Amino acid sequence: MADFGATELDTFRVETRAWLEANCPPSMRTPMTDEKEAPWGGRKAEWKNPDAKLWLDRMAEKGWTAPMWPKAYGGGGLSKAQNKVLEQELRRIKARPALMSFGVWMLGPVLLEYATEEQKQRFLPSIVRGETRWCQGYSEPGAGSDLASLQTKCEDKGDHWLINGQKVWTSYADQADWIFCLVRTDTSKKHEGISFVLFDMTSPGVEARPIKLISGSSPFCETFFDNVKVPKEQLVGKVNGGWEIAKRLLQYERQNISASGFGGGAGLDVVEAAKTHVGVDSEGRIADGDLRTRIAAHKMDAHAFLLTVRRAEAESKTGSGPSAAVSIIKYAAAKMNQERTELLVEALGLQGLGWEGEGFTADEIAALRSMLRAKGNSIEGGTSEVNLNVVAKRVLGLLDHQ
Known part of the structure; x- marks a missing residue:
């Protein structure tokens, strides 16, 4: 897919800006205040704000929920340069995501690489539309x-x-419509005995039970399969060839987690929180010198991390997809989000200890819950220990020595 020249890109930018101004509702240009506002789509979606559904439908019609996927499967068919322009214009108007989707972030890319044409036609368009x-x-x-x-x-x-x-x-098994699942089709082998299948979560024999976390939320589930029948045509790739797909999908998952930086949770800025609750000195700086130093170091790390993520994203779009280096970024993202949420709770002082009830704002309560939730960042999407092993073996080329 060739990138456009400067003149063509300028024209695309003008057209994109005009379309976004005309089609992005004003309420979709404000920050989300609650995780329940996240536009996950699906059969069980509850659209508390009709504008969110309108925004999804309009973006999906353009294929811009998956802008670089081929138009044949519902995507936008954009080049890398065009996609960059679209991202810039969305940021310019502070647009909310039209769709948040494991289908877009993880499953879709591997279906494009490994699925049959019939599977692509069946599953990809409904992902793009958020159905x-x-x-x-x-x-x-x-x-x-x-x-x-x-x-x-x-x-x-x-x-x-x-x-x-x-x-x-x-994650969100109790809210999902379908599952992409690793299963064992050969018990005589380990990696070579795994297959990759897709099936409906309403299939008889499927049960999802939410797990309540210390943060008070239940985004994760135990999921049970009891004699679940799955049509033969819903196996992706080769029988016993699922491990290759699994590894590829994990790279996309870690890339997505890294790009997001685990940035959910409290909407408070740690610097402003510290100035408000710790106080400022005669020069307007955070009064506590030690806390100020640690916040400054974190902010510098976060900026460097953002630049690294953008470079990695650009490299992943060269056609080769994400590399094992994504494990470096995922490890760093987990560490930095845990640090960020801990600094925020520390900066809030007693106001950072609120769980519920009067005396605490919604953001203050969210700060503590986000700090507790962040403990799982170094586990989900591959533990930090596993990611460090991947870096050692596949990035640095180190070998195990018994």
Whole structure:
């Protein structure tokens, strides 16, 4: 897909800016104040603000919820240069995401790479339109960091697959319509005995049970499969060839997590919070010199991290996709978000200890819950320890020495 020249890009920018001004509702140019406002789409979606659904529909019609996917599958068909212009114009008007989707971030890219034409035509357009919400069936009680030890069994029953087993930490499984799932189709091999299947979460035998976290929320679930029948045509790639797809998808997942920087949670700025609650000195700086130094160091790291993410995103769009270096960024993103949320709670002082009730603002309560939620950042999407191993082996080229 060739990039446009300067003149063509200028024209595209003018047209894009005009379209966004005409089609992005004013309420979609304000920050989200609650995670319930996140536009996940799907069959169970509840649109508290009709403008959010309108914004999704308009962006999906243009294919701009997945702007660089081929138009044949509902995407925007944009070049890298055009996509960069679109991102810049969306930031300019402070537009909210039209769609948040594991289908866009993780499943879609691997379907484009590994799926049959029939599978692409069936699943990709509904992802673009936000009609199907997906969840990820990877981790199991005995297969987390060592994912290849998974035991969810998938048997060939002639005209269908039969799945039995359990997954855990399945994000939003109770809200999802479909699942992309790793299953064992050969018990005699480890990595070479895994396959990648897709199936409807309303299939008989599927049950999702939310897990309540110390933050008070329940984004993760235990997911059980009891004699779940899956049509043969819903296996992606080759039988026993799912590990290659799984690794590729994990790269996209870590890239997405890294790009987001785990930035959800409290809307307070740590500098302003510190100035308000700790106070300022005669020069208008945060009065506590030690806290000021640590916040300054964090802000510098965060800026350097953002630049690194942008470079990695540009490199991933060269056609080769994300590399193992994404593990470096994912590790750093987890560490920095944990640091950010801890600094914020510290800056708030006693106001950072509120859980509920009067005496605390919604942002102050969110600060503590976000700090507790951030503890899971170094586990989800691959533990920090696993990511460091990936960096050692695949980026630095180090070998294990027994």
